[in-house]
Amino acid sequence: MPGLKDVKDKISGVKKTAQITKAMNMVASAKLRGAQEKMERFRPYAGKFAEAMSDLSGGMESTDLPLMEVREVKSVEIVVVTSDRGLCGSFNANIIKEAEKLKRKYEAEGKQVSVVTVGKKGMQALKKTGTLRKSFNDIMGSFQMFNAREISQDITEAFLAGESDQVDIIYGKFISVGVQRPEVEELLPIKPVASEEDVPQETTGATGSYTYEPDPNEIMEVLLPLYLNVQIYHAMLEVGASEHAARMTAMDNATKACKDMITDLTQLYNKARQAAVTGELMDIVGGAEALK
Known part of the structure; x- marks a missing residue:
């Protein structure tokens, strides 16, 4: 004894x-309130932006704009969004595990995979794989829209240069204070939504026609980069709120x-x-x- x-x-x-x-629980709880409110305010904006993009892209050909160009997928880039700090349970580990699973899936299909990380924890875990192309660290604590724009420009340049044929993003989606799950979405190419003629009438409900000025193609040239910025910023907001919720728990x-x-x-x-x-x-x- x-x-x-x-x-x-x-x-x-x-x-x-x-x-x-x-004390850390109380700090995380205080930060969660602000991060959750910011995320919930942005969700409707992201949803309406996606609706506008869907309406504009309906009926468009994928060859009309470079960011909508669908080509044979030989190389895939995975954007992994995690937190910069730890002590938040298995939150980061689940995102990294999902990224590694997706990477193995693409490699098994014979595709070349590269990784871009947002957040220090993702970089530390994935740099040993040898597929890390670029990392954005120490920004998740106080990120702004310009950070999302910088990330968007980097992956867009790689896509337009032919270094990647498809870009996926993985982040921790905030479901509730006790539940945060890894979410996988395809960022590039931005695929057009089916036009109204291709959708069964019973699923559309009330419909209307819109007249756009200038031409929809000109509008899309401006909106496509903004759409990517919104998607990445939304993912970062989700991770920010999820991180504090996971740390609090x-x-x-x-x-x-x-x-x-x-x-x-x-x-x-x-x-x-x-x-x-x-x-x-x-x-x-x-x-x-x-x-x-």
Whole structure:
């Protein structure tokens, strides 16, 4: 049985750890409120943007614009969005696992795979694969739209240069405070949505026709890069909120685990103290008996 001082030191150490995890839980909770509100405000904008793109692209040929060009897929680029910091449970690990699974799938099909990471955790895990083309680190703590624009320009240049024929993005989608799941979406090429003539009437409901000025192709030339910016920024917002939610849950579980350890160590301390007292009493009684 360990000595009283050793057990007491362990109890003191676990109590200090519990104070740290509780403080981190409170910080994550405060940051989550802001990140979740920002993400929820952006979701309708991203949805309406996607609707406008769907209406504009309906009936367009994929060869009309370079970013919509569908070609034989020989090389795929995967954009992996994670957090810069850890201590958020399995959140980053799940995204990285999904990215590695997708990478193995494409390689098994004979396609060349390159990876672009957004967030330090993704870079640290995937740089050893030898497929990392570029990484964007230390931006997830305070990212803005210009960060998404920089990432979008980089992957767009690679796509237009023929370095990649398809671009996928993987990020942690915020479902609820307790649930965050990896999400995979295809970024490039941007595929046109079927026109109304191709959609069964019963699924469309009320319909209307729109007149665009200038020509829809001219509008799409401007909107396509903006659409990519919106998609990447939305993924970063989802990861930002998911990170704080996962950290809050992880730190809450850690605090509870510390309390359980303190209870067990306190019982061990009481047993050790009782054993020490019993031993001292036996020494006293034995000494008294020896004097008789």
